[in-house]
Amino acid sequence: MAAISITNLTRAFKGSLAVRGIDLEIADGDFCVLLGPSGCGKTTLLRMIAGLLEPTSGTIELDGKDITDLASKKRDIAMVFQSYALYPHLTVHRNLEFPLSQARRADGSRPSREESRARIREVAASLEIDHLLERRPKELSGGQRQRVAVGRALVREPKAFLMDEPLSNLDAALRTQTRQELTGLHRRLGSTFVYVTHDQVEAMTMATRIVVLNNGAIEQAGTPLEVYDTPASTFVATFIGSPAMNLLPAQITTADGAVRAHGGSFSADLWPGSTPDADVLLGARPEHLRILEPGEAAPAVSFPLQVSNAEQLGHETIVYGHTPGAEVCVRRSRCAGVEPGDTVQLGLDLRHLHVFDRETGRRMEWIPDSPDPETVADPAPSAALPARGEGAALPARAGAEAPVA
Ligand SMILES: Nc1ncnc2c1ncn2[C@@H]1O[C@H](COP(=O)(O)OP(=O)(O)O)[C@@H](O)[C@H]1O
Ligand SMILES: [Mg+2]
Numbered sequence: 079m080a081a082i083s084i085t086n087l088t089r090a091f092k093g094s095l096a097v098r099g100i101d102l103e104i105a106d107g108d109f110c111v112l113l114g115p116s117g118c119g120k121t122t123l124l125r126m127i128a129g130l131l132e133p134t135s136g137t138i139e140l141d142g143k144d145i146t147d148l149a150s151k152k153r154d155i156a157m158v159f160q161s162y163a164l165y166p167h168l169t170v171h172r173n174l175e176f177p178l179s180q181a182r183r184a185d186g187s188r189p190s191r192e193e194s195r196a197r198i199r200e201v202a203a204s205l206e207i208d209h210l211l212e213r214r215p216k217e218l219s220g221g222q223r224q225r226v227a228v229g230r231a232l233v234r235e236p237k238a239f240l241m242d243e244p245l246s247n248l249d250a251a252l253r254t255q256t257r258q259e260l261t262g263l264h265r266r267l268g269s270t271f272v273y274v275t276h277d278q279v280e281a282m283t284m285a286t287r288i289v290v291l292n293n294g295a296i297e298q299a300g301t302p303l304e305v306y307d308t309p310a311s312t313f314v315a316t317f318i319g320s321p322a323m324n325l326l327p328a329q330i331t332t333a334d335g336a337v338r339a340h341g342g343s344f345s346a347d348l349w350p351g352s353t354p355d356a357d358v359l360l361g362a363r364p365e366h367l368r369i370l371e372p373g374e375a376a377p378a379v380s381f382p383l384q385v386s387n388a389e390q391l392g393h394e395t396i397v398y399g400h401t402p403g404a405e406v407c408v409r410r411s412r413c414a415g416v417e418p419g420d421t422v423q424l425g426l427d428l429r430h431l432h433v434f435d436r437e438t439g440r441r442m443e444w445i446p447d448s449p450d451p452e453t454v455a456d457p458a459p460s461a462a463l464p465a466r467g468e469g470a471a472l473p474a475r476a477g478a479e480a481p482v483a
Pocket of ligand 1: 091092095096114115116117118119120121122123
């Protein structure tokens with residue numbers, strides 16, 4: 079059992095805040111990924127959980143017990159560093175033995191020599207490094223060193239594993255393989271993992287829960303698909319997903335009983351109802367924009383794209399271009415016939431449209447006065463969707479949206 083509960087955690091370095099008042103619940107057995115750009119405070123947060131760095135304020139609990147002031151050694155948490163932190167002069171076996179020699183059981187006793195050896199063999203076999211036990215770190219490849227580092231964390235059977243960008247020194251192929259090994263390990267052990275990375279692919283593929291950090295604070299927390307499908311802000315929308323979500327500046331107004339969006343190259347009726355005028359960014363993922371065939375009926379949002387480049391990736395094509403007000407990128411399955419210099423018409427279904435407040439960057443939700451969520455996605459002519467009072471209009475609703483933590 080290892081649930082980690084973090085309350086109002088802050089860390090300042092010489093007056094500037096690296097971590098600003100973070101509240102976070104990590105459930106027992108979670109694979110929680112702390113994701114964000116370099117310098118956003120991931121390592122600082124992880125080191126505070128590990129007990130390697132003192133918080134400026136706030137508390138950390140492990141299974142309901144306040145461990146904020148508990149020494150790192152006594153936390154029953156193991157950390158794997160980006161640098162692996164192996165002892166260069168010791169063999170793999172001795173490197174794996176070291177944490178065991180430091181470990182004490184609840185009754186204060188230490189594992190016997192035989193117990194240590196058996197445990198090291200077991201861990202080495204599970205990580206497929208049992209044939210390397212007599213080598214020193216410099217005689218290992220990057221991937222092998224990485225496994226020894228994970229092994230050092232594993233031998234102690236800690237309550238939780240903390241990992242700080244453990245794959246960043248590996249080449250692409252090995253990273254993909256090690257990702258799968260780590261998720262397999264997590265499934266087998268069922269322990270709590272807290273994993274730091276700036277790589278959204280690692281986060282999407284390994285996490286049960288992603289916590290997106292920006293400038294020392296949480297932008298959004300949720301399952302990988304929650305943060306992908308309903309990003310809470312333009313920061314999350316553009317950080318997760320590659321190529322990034324397209325953002326088109328637009329203004330929303332009410333016209334003839336409908337919420338209408340005007341952009342540099344389009345005007346679209348979004349939903350029946352009314353809204354105060356607002357400056358927004360309309361978000362569209364590259365895979366949701368469609369290149370319309372000549373004569374094809376246009377969906378809700380449609381605008382021209384002047385193609386500047388088409389990247390052929392074999393299994394898919396990424397088309398880049400310009401529309402008044404924005405640079406736009408479209409992802410489609412392998413296609414021929416779109417060339418730089420062409421102008422094509424793009425279409426987007428309403429169910430794939432994201433709306434963000436242009437000033438705050440926060441997500442806005444259209445809440446129609448209808449119990450049927452389907453009608454939001456695709457309002458049928460028969461479905462009357464008056465906004466639920468004044469407060470339900472997009473801008474007011476957006477103001478009420480707090481970051482999801
Ligand atoms: N020991 C330190 N002294 C001063 N500033 C630090 C120290 N450690 C981190 N910082 C600052 O805190 C911020 C967050 O750093 P860090 O947690 O390492 O970010 P990340 O791991 O997300 O790249 C950065 O601005 C960094 O410069
Ligand atoms: Mg870091």
